Amino acid sequence: MNWTLIRGSARRAIVCAMLLFWAAFLAGCKHPSETAELDAADPQSDAGKETVATADTVDVKSCDGENTVQVAKGLTGQAMADALMDQWQRNHPEANWVTEEKEKHVFLPPADNSALLQGDQGKGHVYGNFTERDLITWAREAEKFVAEGSRIFHSGDELGSQIAVSCDMCHPHAANTHPETYPKYQVQLGRVVLLRDMINWCVENPVRAEPLDPNGPKMRALEAYIMAQRKGTVMEYGKH
Amino acid sequence: MATHPSVETKYMEERRELFHGIRNLERRSFLKVSAAALGASAGLAYPHSFTPVSVAQGAEDTGSDQAFRFAYVSDSHLYEKDVNDRFVRGLLRAVDDVNNLDPQPDFVFYGGDLAQLGQEKELELGAQILKNLKAPLRIMVGEHDWYLDMGQKWQELFGDPTYSFDHKGVHFVVLNSVVEADFWTERNMTPMERMMTVAGLDNSLQSPFTVGQTQRKWLQDDLEKLSDDARLIILSHSPLYKLYKPWNFWTDDAEEVQAILNRFKNVVVIHGHTHQLLTNRIGNIHFHGVLSTAWPWPYAPEGMPELTIEMSRPDPFNPNDGCGDGEVHVHPDGLVDKIYNLWNRNPVSVTAAYTASGGSDSVPPKPNRPSY
Amino acid sequence: MNVALFQTLFWDGRSPSLDHQALQPILNPVEMGMPDGETAMKAIRDDAEYQEAFKKAYVREMNYEDLGRAIGAFERTLVFLDSPFRRFLNGDSDAISDEALAGFELYDGKARCVTCHPMNPSNPLGSDHRFHNVGVSARHQDFEELAKQATKILAEDSSEQKLDELAVGTDLSELGRFMITLNRVDIGSFRTPLILNIGITQPYMHDGSLATLWDVMDHYNKGGEANPFLDGGIEPLALSEEEIDQVVAFLFTLTDVRFAEENQQQFELQRAAAKKNRPIRDEAMAERSILPFEQRVTSSKSTDQ
Numbered sequence: 001m002n003w004t005l006i007r008g009s010a011r012r013a014i015v016c017a018m019l020l021f022w023a024a025f026l027a028g029c030k031h032p033s034e035t036a037e038l039d040a041a042d043p044q045s046d047a048g049k050e051t052v053a054t055a056d057t058v059d060v061k062s063c064d065g066e067n068t069v070q071v072a073k074g075l076t077g078q079a080m081a082d083a084l085m086d087q088w089q090r091n092h093p094e095a096n097w098v099t100e101e102k103e104k105h106v107f108l109p110p111a112d113n114s115a116l117l118q119g120d121q122g123k124g125h126v127y128g129n130f131t132e133r134d135l136i137t138w139a140r141e142a143e144k145f146v147a148e149g150s151r152i153f154h155s156g157d158e159l160g161s162q163i164a165v166s167c168d169m170c171h172p173h174a175a176n177t178h179p180e181t182y183p184k185y186q187v188q189l190g191r192v193v194l195l196r197d198m199i200n201w202c203v204e205n206p207v208r209a210e211p212l213d214p215n216g217p218k219m220r221a222l223e224a225y226i227m228a229q230r231k232g233t234v235m236e237y238g239k240h
Numbered sequence: 241m242a243t244h245p246s247v248e249t250k251y252m253e254e255r256r257e258l259f260h261g262i263r264n265l266e267r268r269s270f271l272k273v274s275a276a277a278l279g280a281s282a283g284l285a286y287p288h289s290f291t292p293v294s295v296a297q298g299a300e301d302t303g304s305d306q307a308f309r310f311a312y313v314s315d316s317h318l319y320e321k322d323v324n325d326r327f328v329r330g331l332l333r334a335v336d337d338v339n340n341l342d343p344q345p346d347f348v349f350y351g352g353d354l355a356q357l358g359q360e361k362e363l364e365l366g367a368q369i370l371k372n373l374k375a376p377l378r379i380m381v382g383e384h385d386w387y388l389d390m391g392q393k394w395q396e397l398f399g400d401p402t403y404s405f406d407h408k409g410v411h412f413v414v415l416n417s418v419v420e421a422d423f424w425t426e427r428n429m430t431p432m433e434r435m436m437t438v439a440g441l442d443n444s445l446q447s448p449f450t451v452g453q454t455q456r457k458w459l460q461d462d463l464e465k466l467s468d469d470a471r472l473i474i475l476s477h478s479p480l481y482k483l484y485k486p487w488n489f490w491t492d493d494a495e496e497v498q499a500i501l502n503r504f505k506n507v508v509v510i511h512g513h514t515h516q517l518l519t520n521r522i523g524n525i526h527f528h529g530v531l532s533t534a535w536p537w538p539y540a541p542e543g544m545p546e547l548t549i550e551m552s553r554p555d556p557f558n559p560n561d562g563c564g565d566g567e568v569h570v571h572p573d574g575l576v577d578k579i580y581n582l583w584n585r586n587p588v589s590v591t592a593a594y595t596a597s598g599g600s601d602s603v604p605p606k607p608n609r610p611s612y
Numbered sequence: 613m614n615v616a617l618f619q620t621l622f623w624d625g626r627s628p629s630l631d632h633q634a635l636q637p638i639l640n641p642v643e644m645g646m647p648d649g650e651t652a653m654k655a656i657r658d659d660a661e662y663q664e665a666f667k668k669a670y671v672r673e674m675n676y677e678d679l680g681r682a683i684g685a686f687e688r689t690l691v692f693l694d695s696p697f698r699r700f701l702n703g704d705s706d707a708i709s710d711e712a713l714a715g716f717e718l719y720d721g722k723a724r725c726v727t728c729h730p731m732n733p734s735n736p737l738g739s740d741h742r743f744h745n746v747g748v749s750a751r752h753q754d755f756e757e758l759a760k761q762a763t764k765i766l767a768e769d770s771s772e773q774k775l776d777e778l779a780v781g782t783d784l785s786e787l788g789r790f791m792i793t794l795n796r797v798d799i800g801s802f803r804t805p806l807i808l809n810i811g812i813t814q815p816y817m818h819d820g821s822l823a824t825l826w827d828v829m830d831h832y833n834k835g836g837e838a839n840p841f842l843d844g845g846i847e848p849l850a851l852s853e854e855e856i857d858q859v860v861a862f863l864f865t866l867t868d869v870r871f872a873e874e875n876q877q878q879f880e881l882q883r884a885a886a887k888k889n890r891p892i893r894d895e896a897m898a899e900r901s902i903l904p905f906e907q908r909v910t911s912s913k914s915t916d917q
Contacts, residue, residue, distance in 0.1 A: 104437075106444050106486070154440065163324035164356075172442035172487055175538035176553060176611065187740070188557045190720070190730035204721065206535075206556050208326075240609070325900040326847075332905035333838075339909070340840055342760060372909045557727045560844025584745075584844055586797050 060084075101147040105154055105168070108231045110142040142228075149225025152218050159218075160209040167222075170206060174229035181239040196223055308408050309569045311338045311375065314351030314512040315532035317384060318362045326559055327356070330533035331369050334565040337581065339374050345567060346407065348375045351512030351530050352382025352418075352477035357435050360393045367397045378405070382477040382512055383418040383449070383488075388435040391416075402455055404462050410471040410570055413462060415455060417476035417491055417511075421447040441487045441537070448485060448492040449478040456493065460500050471574030474501070474509045479529065481522060484540030489514055501525055506574045516562070517580055517604075519590050520545035526595040528568075528578040536562025539611040547599050549590070551582065552607040558584060693808055697865040698736075708865045715862030718855055723832070725859075727845065728804045738807040738866070744843040745800040747836030748817045749786040758787055759799050759841065788818075799841040811864040811875045814882070825863050826886035829856045834897035838904035848900045 057070040060080075069087070071080055089095055113135050122129035152158040153174065156166040171177050182195040189201055196219055200211045212219045316331040318324075338348055350370065355362035363385065370377055381401040385394045391401065401416040423446055424434040437445050451459075466472065474480065480497050483489040491497065501507045507525045515537040518529030527545075536554050544550075554562030560583040569577040575592035582588065593602040697716070699707035708716075719725045729738040749755045785791070789798035802818045816822040822831060831837075833856065835848035851859070860882075867875040896902040 104443055104445055105440075106442075154443075163326060164319055165324065168440060168442055170535050170556075171538065175541065178612075187555070187730075188727050190726040191732050202556065205724075206559065321903070325903055329903045329905060332903060332909045333840075335909045336838075336905050337840055340760065340763075342764060369909065555845075557724070558843060558845035559847065563844075584797060584841075586795060 097151070098144050098147045101150050102143070105150045105173075107146055107150055107173075107225065107228055110139050110146075110228070111231070113138065145221060145224045146228040147225075149221035149223070149228070152221055153225050156207070159203060159207050159212075161207045163208045165207050167202065167207065174226050177226045177229070178239070179223070179227045179230050180233045180235045182237060184238045184240065195226065199223065199226070306408060307569065307571055308346050309567055310347050310349055310407075311341060311345040311565065311567050312349045312351055312510070312530050313338060313370075313533060313565045314530045315353040315382065315515055315534060316366060317353055317356040317532070317534040318366050319356050320359075320361050320365060324356075327534045328365070328369070330560065330563060331366065333560070333583070334533045335369060335372050337565050339372070341567075344375050346375065348373050348377050349475060349510075349568075350377060350379040351475070351510075352380045353384040353512060353532075354379075354382070354394075355385050357432075357439060358385055358388030358393070363393050363397055378412070378414065378475075380414050380475050380477055380512070381416050381418065383420070383438050384435075386416075386418060387420075387438040388431050402458060408570075410473055410574065411463075411466055413459065413472070413474045415451055415459070415474065415476045417449055417451050417478045417480065419450045419452040419455070421450070423447050444486065446488070448490050449488055450492045451476070451480075451497050452493070456496055456500065459497070463500065466504070468503050469505045471570070472501070472504050472507050473570070473574075473576070474507060475511070476509060477512045479511045479514060479518070479520070479527060480509050480525075481520060481527060481545075482543075483514075483520075483545070484543050487537075487540060489540055498522060498525060508574065508576050510568065510576075510578070517549065517551040517588060517590070518545070519547045519549065519578075519595065521547055521595050521598065526575060526592075528576070528590060531562075531564040531566060531580055531582065533563055533565065535559070547595065549588075549604045550607050550610055551580070551588070552609040553611055560584060693736075694869050695808065695866050696869065697731075697862070699869075700865070709861060711858050712861040712865045714855075715858035715860065718851070718859050719862055722855070723849055723851060723859055724845070724847070725832075729807050739804040741803065743789045743798060743801040743803050744845070745788070745802075745839065745841045746832075746846050747800075747839055747842050748802070748819060748821060748831075749788060749800040750837035750839035750842070751821065752786050752819075755786050755800060755839065759839070762787055762790060762799055763796060786819075797841070800839060801841070801843070807863065807866060809867050809871070811867040812871055812878050814878065822892065824882035824886050825860045826856065826882065826890060827892045829859055830890055830892035830894070830898075834892070834894040835904045838908055842904070848898050848904065850899050 057072055059068045060071050061068050069084070071083070075083075113130075116130045116135065117132065153167045153171075156164045159166060167174075179195045182198070183192050185191065186193050186198055186201070188205070189197060193201075196214050199219065199222055200214065203209050204211050212222075313331070313334040316334070317327050318331060319327060321328045338345070354366035354370075370379075379398050381391065381394055381398075385391070395401065402414065404411060404413045406412070420438065424437070427433075427445070429437065437443050440446075463472070476491070478491045479489060480491050481494045482491065502524070504524060509525055509527045510530065511527065512530055512532075514529045515532035515535065516529060516539065517531075518527070520527040536551070538553075539550055551562060562582065564580060564582045564585075566581040566587070567579040569579065571577070571592050573592075575596055577592055578590045580588045580590070588604050589602075590604055591602045594604065696707045697712075700713075719729075728740050728742070728744060730740055731738050787799055788801045789803070790796075790800070792798075810816075810825065814823065814825075816825070816828050817831075822828050829851070832846065833849045833851045836842055836846040864875060864879050897904065
């Protein structure tokens with residue numbers, strides 16, 4: 001996740017969501033979209049408004065430390081977490097951006113690591129003992145990184161284009177970007193370059209924008225997306 | 241002070257001398273010189289590299305029912321000029337090109353996607369530039385022209401998107417093949433969001449292109465009076481077959497449309513949208529793509545028609561590389577030579593002989609930088 | 613049939629051997645420091661390292677032909693040029709001014725020169741050895757007419773008569789490489805020249821039509837001269853005056869230090885000339901408020917009617 005890309009409040013909200021999500025995750029490893037609507041548990045107020053507790057509810061401070069929501073007494077932790085998650089998502093429609101990005105611009109899923117769950121050597125060890133949870137964490141985080149790249153790749157605004165041009169206009173699904181062929185001599189630059197140099201050349205020329213910081217979050221995300229799209233391709237540096 | 245002519249200057253001086261020499265030669269020797277030069281470069285250049293843009297063969301205008309030629313320009317994707325000068329320049333260059341054709345083509349066909357985001361100012365700018373064409377204009381709609389206001393402005397400027405006309409014994413049909421099922425209402429999209437969705441080639445929220453039942457019915461009626469051996473050219477924005485769905489290189493009701501065209505001896509379909517050399521044949525129907533004036537597209541990773549000889553991957557240093565315009569030379573039998581006038585490259589002809597022979601005769605030059 | 617002419621022809625477009633061609637650039641420094649090949653050889657023979665390398669490669673004492681071959685083999689590694697910029701590349705960071713350095717960055721980036729005029733150790737001459745129409749010919753009045761006739765010739769089978777017409781009484785050389793290949797894409801295209809010593813090899817371009825390097829920059833900045841065969845890589849650059857000065861300063865660092873004095877003199881002369889007159893400069897085109905082809909297209913209709 002590229003924190004610097006995400007502006008203050010949204011960033012805070014995402015931290016919040018992640019904490020809530022983690023609660024749900026620990027309780028049952030359930031995806032938020034699968035959680036049942038719990039009318040009774042639905043908090044009665046929007047986050048952000050101060051509320052007064054009644055006899056049947058308790059006040060729960062949300063994780064920003066400022067807002068309070070009311071929750072029915074006697075709820076299980078799971079139901080409470082689900083409900084909070086649910087409500088939070090309704091208040092933050094953009095929080096689903098990874099899912100939405102994936103729906104809009106389909107990209108390849110990260111590699112399947114389930115083979116790591118087999119075998120006996122790791123059992124009971126600290127190191128090398130992988131669980132389902134590890135695999136899910138890796139996959140989700142990898143996907144999020146790639147989704148962030150996809151978002152930038154598809155947005156002239158994010159790229160800072162002065163002519164409203166984005167990468168996907170010429171490279172749908174990152175076609176013809178050939179990340180597996182670097183390093184190689186690129187005539188446009190008159191020297192041997194890495195993938196990021198060629199990305200920046202396209203940023204400056206076809207897209208006509210200021211070059212990106214080669215180590216900055218946007219460049220890293222773009223690289224992630226472009227490489228992810230060539231999953232399974234043989235590395236072949238110097239190929240033209 | 242002393243001047244020090246560079247090697248290149250010297251080189252140019254010698255060249256100049258050579259030219260002077262050539263000028264003083266009598267004709268025969270001159271031709272020999274040229275022929276030698278030609279022969280010597282044949283090993284380097286493509287065998288077809290001398291294919292001129294105005295191929296005269298079979299295209300003499302000898303009255304109606306005979307051969308003729310028209311030019312095409314397509315997929316300019318204009319923004320307003322102060323938003324993006326490059327795409328405007330592309331269309332200007334194409335108009336300049338076509339205006340330079342001598343003799344002038346019978347008409348110029350515009351293949352759709354004049355605008356990038358269907359905005360009034362974009363379409364007006366396009367219409368303004370196209371007014372400078374010397375030859376008459378025939379125009380078709382593309383999805384980029386349509387999905388902001390559902391074709392309102394485009395129709396105001398250019399009229400009905402579905403029509404037919406006859407020219408020198410050929411029946412031309414122009415379709416709106418970018419009809420998409422409503423994906424926007426359910427998602428509560430604004431018109432601009434809808435437009436942006438359709439404008440993204442790899443945006444999978446949109447629906448596949450169709451010609452749709454209404455137009456299919458219209459087409460059926462329009463063709464009714466034609467005999468089976470009529471010369472028939474269909475102009476559509478999307479390819480009227482199924483190539484690659486994720487990029488909408490696709491027409492969802494292609495089979496139904498093809499069924500209507502089945503009874504004819506020869507049908508030619510010329511389509512925009514794909515921004516590349518693209519050739520296909522399904523039975524009696526010969527399909528040709530056209531070039532964009534804005535940018536070229538990569539080839540679909542799967543489903544490529546066997547007849548297609550790809551164009552080389554372009555060099556992005558030259559934003560015009562892989563772009564261009566072209567011509568269509570219509571033969572007396574209704575089949576066509578399709579000329580791709582690639583800017584700063586040698587033009588490529590995909591001839592009637594090539595499609596008619598199923599790819600064995602007159603094979604166009606193969607790319608030296610194929611896609612991978 | 614003039615055999616010499618024939619040979620020149622081959623040398624011109626496609627040199628029969630790369631080795632032969634490789635000897636040509638060496639003449640450039642030769643012209644300036646070395647009156648002939650022998651002197652050039654002497655300079656090299658004094659260099660133990662080169663000598664070693666040559667022996668290794670050719671198993672004999674070097675000679676001028678070997679030198680040509682070696683240069684062909686090494687993609688024309690230039691042995692003679694000792695320019696401030698080269699010193700800079702070799703690690704002497706004071707060899708060029710900050711202004712010139714900024715100019716080099718532009719040359720490599722925004723000004724887009726490096727693609728056609730590459731400068732790297734494997735190819736330090738500043739030419740891609742390709743032919744481009746950068747729109748110099750298009751400034752000549754008869755270019756369009758010639759180009760039209762040329763395409764017409766290509767379009768017709770019986771081209772003899774037309775070739776005649778073209779061959780007689782016109783300035784064919786403006787069609788550039790086309791006259792050698794009869795290839796449509798070559799109309800008005802010329803080989804990218806080496807730009808070493810460019811500071812003292814004025815006037816510029818194949819026809820010597822540009823007097824100063826400021827004029828050259830003005831030419832590129834406006835996106836060349838629009839014509840149907842213009843290399844699309846020539847785009848308006850929107851360079852500021854300061855940026856133009858920087859690129860020019862950089863170009864003046866490509867001259868061999870043995871000509872430092874002449875270079876400085878020429879720099880001042882050109883700067884003075886440029887201060888007085890910039891005949892090619894076109895800000896509206898450079899800033900893209902008027903586009904290449906725009907005037908051509910919008911005026912074509914009216915002149916026709």
